[in-house]
Amino acid sequence: MSTRSQLRFIQRSEPADEQSDTDRIAQIYRHSDGYPDSVLRDLVQLKELLDETRTERGPAYAAAQFLFLDTLSTMTLYVDEARDRSIHADQPSDLLDPDNMEHLDQPMFLLGHGVENPADGIHGDEEYLYVVELPTRNPFEEPSEWTVKVSGHSAFPRWDGPTDEAFERASWQFHGPLEHALEEMVAEPA
Numbered sequence: 001m002s003t004r005s006q007l008r009f010i011q012r013s014e015p016a017d018e019q020s021d022t023d024r025i026a027q028i029y030r031h032s033d034g035y036p037d038s039v040l041r042d043l044v045q046l047k048e049l050l051d052e053t054r055t056e057r058g059p060a061y062a063a064a065q066f067l068f069l070d071t072l073s074t075m076t077l078y079v080d081e082a083r084d085r086s087i088h089a090d091q092p093s094d095l096l097d098p099d100n101m102e103h104l105d106q107p108m109f110l111l112g113h114g115v116e117n118p119a120d121g122i123h124g125d126e127e128y129l130y131v132v133e134l135p136t137r138n139p140f141e142e143p144s145e146w147t148v149k150v151s152g153h154s155a156f157p158r159w160d161g162p163t164d165e166a167f168e169r170a171s172w173q174f175h176g177p178l179e180h181a182l183e184e185m186v187a188e189p190a
Contacts, residue, residue, distance in 0.1 A: 002031050002032045002034075003032065003033060003034040003035045003038075003127050003128070004029070004030065004031055004032075004034050004125055004126045004127055005029075005030045005034025005035075005039060005126050005127060005128040005129065005130060006027060006028070006029055006030075006116065006122055006126050006128075006129050006130070006163065006166075007027065007028050007030060007039065007063070007066065007130045007131075007132060008025060008026075008027045008118070008129070008130065008131045008132070008163075008167060009025070009026045009027070009028075009059035009060075009062045009063045009066075009132045009134060010023055010024065010025050010026075010059055010131060010132065010133055010134065011023065011024040011058050011059050011133075011134045011135075011136055012133060012136060024058055024059045024060070025059055025118055026059040026060040026062070026063035026064075026115075027063070027115075027116040027117075027118050027163065028063050028066065028067060028113055028114065028115055028116060029113060029114040029115075029116050029122075029126075030070070030112065030113055031111065031112045031113065031114075032112055034126070034127060034128050035127070035128065036128065036150050036174075036181075036185045036186065037185070037186050037187060039128070039130060039150075040148070040150070040178070040181050040182050040185060040186050041182070041186060042066065042069065042070060043066070043130075043132060043146070043148065043178055044178060044179070044182055045069065046062070046065060046066050046069055047143075047146055047178060049065075049069070050062070050065065050143075051143035054143075056134065056143070058134060059134060062132065062134060063115070067113050067115075070112070070113065071112070071113065074112060116163070118162065118163045118164060119162050119163075120162070120163075122163050122166055126154075127153055127154050128150065128151050128153065128154075129149075129150075129151040129156055129166065129167060129170050130148060130149065130150055130151070131148065131149040131167065132146055132147075132148050132178075133146065133147040133148070133149075134146060145177050145178070145179075146177070146178040147175070147176060147177060147178070148174070148175075148176070148177075148178050148181050149170075149172045149174065149175045150172065150173055150174040150175075150181060150185065151170040151171065151172055151173065152170075152171045152172070152173045155170055155171035155172075155173070156169060156170035156171070157169050173185075
């Protein structure tokens with residue numbers, strides 16, 4: 001069963017108070033593995049990559065890079081697994097050949113995400129909401145901390161209206177630095 005979620009990447013306008021019309025927002029839907037253990041690990045991996053490469057450029061870029069990395073991680077399910085496929089790890093462009101998809105019924109790497117318009121509403125079957133607050137800064141400055149909010153399990157209203165109300169009315173089980181979220185919410189592997 002899928003654990004669906006919405007991730008909202010946001011860069012607050014100054015001063016950092018309640019959401020304003022000048023905040024920059026990018027929102028994505030994640031169909032599977034939306035529970036905090038998975039999402040927080042993926043966000044830490046993304047932040048480390050963006051910090052190391054100095055490629056953090058705001059919410060839209062962070063959301064796109066999150067989707068890209070998440071898609072890349074699921075594509076291994078379709079590469080070099082079966083003899084009837086002609087998709088090979090050394091030729092990732094094979095994934096673009098529709099003939100190589102005939103045996104797949106709706107591959108998750110093509111359907112596992114969506115770019116959301118916050119004005120359109122959420123699907124209604126999400127189990128978690130996340131807000132990733134990026135600092136307002138010059139991208140060439142030293143990397144700085146990301147703040148995250150993690151909703152309680154299904155602790156927000158469900159409807160087809162604008163998503164702002166869901167994010168405003170959500171009960172947050174965590175709000176603080178990404179590193180602290182990982183420490184407090186993610187179980188250590190056994």
